[in-house]
Amino acid sequence: MAASSALPGSLLMAALMLLSSIIQAQGITRHYDFNVTMANVTRLCGSKSIITVNGQYPGPQLVAREGDRVVVRVTNHVQHNISLHWHGIRQLRTGWADGPAYITQCPIQTGQSYVYNFTITGQRGTLWWHAHISWLRATVYGALVILPKVGVPYPFPAPDKEVPVIFGEWWMADTETIISQATKTGGAPNVSDAYTINGLPGPLYNCSAKDTFKLKVKPGKTYMLRLINAALNGELFFSIANHTLTVVEVDAVYVKPFTVDTLVIAPGQTTNVLLKTKPSYPGANFYMSALPYSTTRPGTFDNTTVAGILEYQCPEEPSSSPSFNKALPLLKPTLPQMNDTNFVGNFTAKLRSLATAQYPAAVPQSVDKRFFFTVGLGTLPCPGNASTCQGPTNTTQFAAAINNVSFVLPTRALLHSHYTGLSSGVYSSDFPNTPLIPFNYTGTPPNNTNVATGTKLMVLPFNASVELVMQDTSILGTESHPLHLHGFNFFVVGQGYGNYDPVNDPASFNLVDPVERNTVGVPAGGWVAIRFRADNPGVWFMHCHLEVHTTWGLRMAWVVLDGRLPHQKLLPPPSDLPKC
Numbered sequence: 001m002a003a004s005s006a007l008p009g010s011l012l013m014a015a016l017m018l019l020s021s022i023i024q025a026q027g028i029t030r031h032y033d034f035n036v037t038m039a040n041v042t043r044l045c046g047s048k049s050i051i052t053v054n055g056q057y058p059g060p061q062l063v064a065r066e067g068d069r070v071v072v073r074v075t076n077h078v079q080h081n082i083s084l085h086w087h088g089i090r091q092l093r094t095g096w097a098d099g100p101a102y103i104t105q106c107p108i109q110t111g112q113s114y115v116y117n118f119t120i121t122g123q124r125g126t127l128w129w130h131a132h133i134s135w136l137r138a139t140v141y142g143a144l145v146i147l148p149k150v151g152v153p154y155p156f157p158a159p160d161k162e163v164p165v166i167f168g169e170w171w172m173a174d175t176e177t178i179i180s181q182a183t184k185t186g187g188a189p190n191v192s193d194a195y196t197i198n199g200l201p202g203p204l205y206n207c208s209a210k211d212t213f214k215l216k217v218k219p220g221k222t223y224m225l226r227l228i229n230a231a232l233n234g235e236l237f238f239s240i241a242n243h244t245l246t247v248v249e250v251d252a253v254y255v256k257p258f259t260v261d262t263l264v265i266a267p268g269q270t271t272n273v274l275l276k277t278k279p280s281y282p283g284a285n286f287y288m289s290a291l292p293y294s295t296t297r298p299g300t301f302d303n304t305t306v307a308g309i310l311e312y313q314c315p316e317e318p319s320s321s322p323s324f325n326k327a328l329p330l331l332k333p334t335l336p337q338m339n340d341t342n343f344v345g346n347f348t349a350k351l352r353s354l355a356t357a358q359y360p361a362a363v364p365q366s367v368d369k370r371f372f373f374t375v376g377l378g379t380l381p382c383p384g385n386a387s388t389c390q391g392p393t394n395t396t397q398f399a400a401a402i403n404n405v406s407f408v409l410p411t412r413a414l415l416h417s418h419y420t421g422l423s424s425g426v427y428s429s430d431f432p433n434t435p436l437i438p439f440n441y442t443g444t445p446p447n448n449t450n451v452a453t454g455t456k457l458m459v460l461p462f463n464a465s466v467e468l469v470m471q472d473t474s475i476l477g478t479e480s481h482p483l484h485l486h487g488f489n490f491f492v493v494g495q496g497y498g499n500y501d502p503v504n505d506p507a508s509f510n511l512v513d514p515v516e517r518n519t520v521g522v523p524a525g526g527w528v529a530i531r532f533r534a535d536n537p538g539v540w541f542m543h544c545h546l547e548v549h550t551t552w553g554l555r556m557a558w559v560v561l562d563g564r565l566p567h568q569k570l571l572p573p574p575s576d577l578p579k580c
């Protein structure tokens, strides 16, 4: 082809590419159709009818780019009420699409549809979506992958392949029966029978070897694992035998890379890691394993181990050949003891924001509103009589609270009540700033462990700079609580063990490059300090992401008021918003 005729063509091509990158920079709309349906799934030699999206378990992966609009039409074909939450999505001014039932919306009832409509602004990485009503997220969850804008590279070497690795929890029995039984007896719900990787329990359980996640890899490559902890109650240690993991991102925010043998991931958290495979065929297979981190009594949590297999493809065999690798030695990782709180503290202390010009850490340097919340367990009078009560004593049931308030879900949605100014009889705006009765939070627990119940919210003016210290308590035992805040990312500026010291501890706060995330573990017997800017008007749920604690009341909500300018106000509700 002559140069003279090629020139206009390539100019046209360049113009088209420029045009498409402009369109891409503004984002496109991604449509998804989510039918909530029942499906029969067999695990551990037992078949069970579960709630799913589109019959898939785990649910479909949602992929978008930073800047895109996501429109998900959810239709409920099952007998249970449902709502879906896009975990970690900021939902700027679109709280109506956030999802927690009775907080930002009424549930989608049988036969109804609701369209979740939101944009992804200033976020890229791994998040996830899950049901946000009762315990339905046990089976209703999936990955939410946010790619960077077109032409924007990762701030680390591009991986050869990206793979979602979602941890879950499997019960042989129906999870709705489990939690309603526990609520009736006041006792702790039955623990799960297995942990899962991408829905598969793996070879260490009875009758489960065929349900094993296998990651087939080639030597000398880099894989990015998008780790998501979708387990209901299990905070997890994760490791791959004879391989290291380089952490590059958590909760859809890049971090300064660091390399570990074992990492910790709490329910609600996501972590992207780079896995470099060995330079040549190693002649072995490797377990990737996860087991729980818990400081509670044995028997009160699922203490089993889930394993998947990292399988190198044999260089002599085509990748489609039957599993040649079966006869090879299988190497297992060494995981910490299940109660190794020091390991968890050391790991979380390594997390740091990138804090570069392109990815700055916008840590609030001054504070307008300061709060101190205790988070932990407590008791309430048992719902049954002493002969049927299965709580911590024969007259008390398990409960959990923030600043002694065990949060009761309303029967109407909080966001709509706030928006319409009809909060009376739905919620009150008197959530306490600090515990009403201070005590030695991590010392001998008080004699009266009963908590108060209520639907109390904390009101924040638009754009307030907030510092919140969350303190674990020793009432019924110290425990790590992964607290998740909807509508915001926050910076983890400090953490420590024992009681928070408001005089001396702030001196060690990191206001330069603290990690930015949406779910943070309040250390067992310790405290964590976070900062965020209340720049997103709406009603935002904050709760422990251990589902058992949320059920017991370890939850509350913030009301962030509208600002004065038009773009600082909550948008009006969509016309199909479910009613209750």
Ligand SMILES: *[C@@H]1O[C@H](CO)[C@@H](O)[C@H](O)[C@H]1NC(C)=O
Binding pocket: 033, 034, 035, 054
């Ligand atoms: C959802 O259900 C509708 C009606 O039953 C059907 O037309 C549609 O194809 C389904 N979508 C998916 C993704 O299964």
Ligand SMILES: *[C@@H]1O[C@H](CO)[C@@H](O)[C@H](O)[C@H]1NC(C)=O
Binding pocket: 038, 039, 040, 049
């Ligand atoms: C699940 O299995 C039961 C019992 O075999 C059957 O009646 C039902 O139709 C199945 N459900 C689905 C969604 O396949």
Ligand SMILES: *[C@@H]1O[C@H](CO)[C@@H](O)[C@H](O)[C@H]1NC(C)=O
Binding pocket: 071, 115, 117, 118
């Ligand atoms: C989603 O929201 C945008 C902005 O409000 C609106 O223009 C669009 O029509 C909505 N899409 C759907 C399917 O509701």
Ligand SMILES: *[C@@H]1O[C@H](CO)[C@@H](O)[C@H](O)[C@H]1NC(C)=O
Binding pocket: 173, 174, 177, 178, 181, 190
């Ligand atoms: C929970 O465990 C108890 C004790 O093992 C058992 O009696 C009960 O049936 C279990 N509940 C469910 C829903 O399986």
Ligand SMILES: *[C@@H]1O[C@H](CO)[C@@H](O)[C@H](O)[C@H]1NC(C)=O
Binding pocket: 242, 282, 283, 284, 331
């Ligand atoms: C795996 O690690 C063990 C312990 O460090 C070492 O002895 C062994 O040679 C390694 N094997 C492979 C195949 O990398």
Ligand SMILES: *[C@@H]1O[C@H](CO)[C@@H](O)[C@H](O)[C@H]1NC(C)=O
Binding pocket: 298, 299, 300, 303
């Ligand atoms: C798990 O807990 C059960 C019940 O308390 C106990 O019998 C078992 O030894 C524990 N297993 C491990 C691996 O800790």
Ligand SMILES: *[C@@H]1O[C@H](CO)[C@@H](O)[C@H](O)[C@H]1NC(C)=O
Binding pocket: 337, 339, 340
């Ligand atoms: C952790 O558990 C082990 C084994 O049960 C026990 O020996 C050890 O004292 C526990 N450590 C802590 C810090 O509780």
Ligand SMILES: *[C@@H]1O[C@H](CO)[C@@H](O)[C@H](O)[C@H]1NC(C)=O
Binding pocket: 340, 342, 343, 346
């Ligand atoms: C945690 O870090 C401290 C100080 O660096 C070290 O002494 C300790 O051994 C570490 N603990 C664990 C479990 O890694």
Ligand SMILES: *[C@@H]1O[C@H](CO)[C@@H](O)[C@H](O)[C@H]1NC(C)=O
Binding pocket: 386, 387, 394, 395
């Ligand atoms: C309840 O517990 C108390 C104190 O532990 C004991 O005296 C009483 O007999 C128990 N009652 C029943 C019905 O188990």
Ligand SMILES: *[C@@H]1O[C@H](CO)[C@@H](O)[C@H](O)[C@H]1NC(C)=O
Binding pocket: 440, 441, 442, 443, 444
């Ligand atoms: C709180 O309890 C802890 C653990 O028993 C103890 O070490 C500490 O001295 C107590 N603090 C105060 C202020 O009493």
Ligand SMILES: *[C@@H]1O[C@H](CO)[C@@H](O)[C@H](O)[C@H]1NC(C)=O
Binding pocket: 444, 445, 446, 447
């Ligand atoms: C609990 O009650 C006992 C007996 O009344 C009292 O001696 C003790 O100080 C109380 N403990 C606390 C932590 O209030």
Ligand SMILES: *[C@@H]1O[C@H](CO)[C@@H](O)[C@H](O)[C@H]1NC(C)=O
Binding pocket: 079, 080, 081, 106, 107, 109, 411, 579, 580
């Ligand atoms: C579904 O939600 C509505 C509205 O809150 C409620 O009235 C109804 O009882 C719920 N249905 C079920 C089956 O839980």
Ligand SMILES: [Cu+2]
Binding pocket: 480, 481, 482, 544, 545, 546, 549, 550, 554
């Ligand atoms: Cu908790």
